[in-house]
Amino acid sequence: MANAHKVRIIARLRPRIDGEVDDGAIQVCHPTDNTAASSNSFSSTSAAGTSYISVPNPRDPTEVFKYPFSSCYDQASTQEEVFEQDVLPLMDVVYTGVTVTIFAYGVTSSGKTHTMQGTKAQPGVIPRAVETLFNKRSEYPQYQTSFSVSYMEIYKDEVYDLLVNRENASKLPVRECDGMVFVANLSSIPIANELEFDAVYTEATKNRSVGATNLNRASSRSHAVLTIEVKMLDPARNTRLFKMTGNDATRMQESSAINKSLSVLGKVVHALNSGHSRIPYRESKLTRILQDALGGSSLGLLICNLAPGVKFRTDTVNTLKFAAQTKKIENKPVVNEQDNRPVVKPHFAALNVQRPVQQPAKALLLPEVQPTAPAPVVESLPIANTKATRRGRPSLVPRPRVSRVSSAFQPMTAPLMQIPEGIPTSQSAMAFSGLGLSEEEINDRISKAVEAEVARRLEERERARIKEEEERAAAEQAAREASGSGSGTPSRKRSTRSKSRSPRKEEAQAQPIPPGVLTPLLKRHKDMDNELQSRLQELEKKYERGDKEAKLVAALSPVSRKKTGRAYVALARAHSEKGDLQVALDLYRKAESYVPDNIKLKERIIEIEWAVKNERPFVPSPKRAKKTKAERKQERRENQEREQEEKENPLSDDQMDVDEVATSLFQGAFGAEITNAVDDGSSEEIATVPRSKSASASPNKRRRAEVESDGSSEQATPAKRAKTKVVVYGSDDEEPLAAPTKKGKRKLLA
Ligand SMILES: Nc1ncnc2c1ncn2[C@@H]1O[C@H](COP(=O)(O)OP(=O)(O)OP(=O)(O)O)[C@@H](O)[C@H]1O
Secondary structure, eight states: OSEEEEEEEEEOOOOOTTTOOOOOOOOEEEEGGGGOOOTTTTOOBBBOOOEEEEESSOTTTOOOEEEEOOOOTTOOOOHHHHHIIIHHHHHHTTTTTBBBEEEEEEBSSSHHHHHBBBBBSSSSSSHHHHHHHHHHGOOOOSSSEEEEEEEEEEETTTTEEEEEEEOOEEOOOOEEOOOOTEEBBBOOESSSEEEHHHHHHHHHHHHHHHHHHHHHGGGGEEEEEEEEEEEEEEETEEEEEEEEEEEEEOOOOTTTTTOOHHHHHHHHHHHHTTTOOOOOGGSHHHHHHHHTTTTTSSEEEEEEEEOSSSGGGHHHHHHHHHHHHHTEEEEOOOEEEOOSSOOOOOOOGGGGGGSSOOOGGGGGGOOOTTTTTTOOOOOOOOGGGGGGOOOOBBOOOOOOOOSSSGGGOOOOSOOOOOTTSSOOOHHHHHGGGGTTTTTHHHHHHHHHHHHHHHHHHHHHHHHHHHHHHHHHHHHHHHHHTTTTTHHHHHHHHHHHHHHHHHHHHHHHHHHHOOSSSSHHHHHHHHHOOOHHHHHHHHHHHHHHHHHHHEEEEEEEEHHHHHHHHHHHHHHHHHHHTTTHHHHHHHHHHHHHSSSTTOOOHHHHHHHHHHHHHHHHHHOOOOOOOOHHHHHHHHHHHHHHHHHHHHHHHHOOGGGHHHHHHHHHHIIIIIISSOSSSSOOSSOOBBBOOOHHHHSSHHHHHHHHHHHHHHOOOSSOOOHHHHHHHHHHHTTTTOOOOOOHHHHBOOOOOO
């Protein structure tokens, strides 16, 4: 197969069809006849000489052109003769792994379809070739042979897949990889026998004709390329042969000039024959696709179909000229063998090369059969399902035998990681090469990080637990202390008893205890236990409430906390004034959770706690006398100034005094002003008394302002007034205000 082969050119003259005048202008001549022409003789190259086609010169009828060919088939030739004589030998070539390309070339209605496809009664080259290929399979039992088919149409220099519905067919790109040309995304359907092929081919042919009608195409201006791929896997040698046989049913309408593809085909042939360095394959899709068949590594057979009659004389001469040129093309066929033996394939990342941005066409990414894997099995699929099995594949040109992309190179989504030097090149390590670490190092780091995080969380949890325990212990201690010696004593007593039990124990063991002696002790012990139990439960509830409260507090903004605290203070004061000290105490405590930094509030709580504990009445802060109209006016003015100052110098929580609490009490937190919340019949009112200027001003300024504002007041000295601003929680140094005037509003003093 290493020998150079020329494209074998044969010619076939079709018989006259109905309506045609057979004037004998074009004749097939065999030298053995010693006649100029014989329209009824069989074709062939005789021993006496080469058969030729005789065509009278259109310009000079007296002159005759003779075109010799390897085989000349006259009008009486049969399909079988053509196949047996010129196609069948190529089938054996296919089984040696060489690509074979068979062209049919000619003007419209010259008999290309008849020769290649034929009819049911007279099957042409294609069905006969397929049948032969399937039959020959048994002659090569050492191979596991599979077949697949693809079919494309080139129309107006665009490629369409004939194996997909014409409606969905899109233009297919022609691509090149390592010098090999292929049609990307072209479907390929596996076929198991001739019947399956017939079904696929018939359907595809319909597609073509239907498509041509729908798209208003002229079938004579299109080219059809059918490819039958034969894969032969040699399990023993683990090699695979790629063999293809193709049919290029080119159609020429009136002249090659009309059809760009054929025109370029002629140029390609001319360039090849002239030995030009540049062959214009790329000027048309047809020549690109057939690049390998034209001067490539395949074997070629060109069938020139000729129509009889003087009417076709010019076209026939053009066809024959083209054929005569093509004859000179030399192909160097090669066996498309692929070595499937195991190859140590490094991981892609280990190659340390940049992955190409554009992936090779799908067809070139067919995974190779691995040595351990079973050979590919071509299943016999019903035609109805064939569309599901379609996949992209190269065109009839052989697939490249070099630089094949293995399955390891199948599309990857992750970008290539460059491998730093010095890093182990194991496959697993390479996956982490982007970090510059080996897999073990990465795993180690991850483990350490996880461990550290777990340890951190455990530690955090333990701290929280200890804190909780401490708080609980402190609370219990506080509860014991709050409940007086009664509660604290038992444990101490118990402890004492426990300590002093040992000597007694010995005594008890020595002397039996008289009956009834322990009864009161046990009863007392039980009472104490019950009391302790109930207190503990109470404490738990309290802390549960406290916990909820704490969560609520945490959820509020500082402003909201302050407002809520003020609201609780106001309510607490109301209850305090009613004498409901326990409720007031609870409310003050609630207020404290919202404004924990307010010292005055803490003092107030302690005072009330003491009062409750000692069942003593709680004396609320003295009430301020109501102000006169002028005083109120003055106060309003001061209030405005204060607000202005407050805006400029906002108070901290520590600065909040009772006035603030009272002011925000109902307006801020509850959105309403509560008046006479505790209407005890006195002239006092719970009202939104504006905070005095002193409340927000700096100490000196505050005092000065109070002196000024209260200077006319008959109720208190400036100093006293100042104190009233800050002693609202009943601090010990508070001095009572003078009796309220009739319409005076009272400040919210607890
Ligand atoms: N060798 C032959 N024997 C008998 N009839 C033939 C032969 N060759 C062609 N014909 C008939 O001639 C007619 C035209 O042939 P065919 O359709 O194959 O031409 P074609 O080159 O494929 O035309 P087109 O390019 O327009 O598709 C058909 O009716 C076909 O049956």
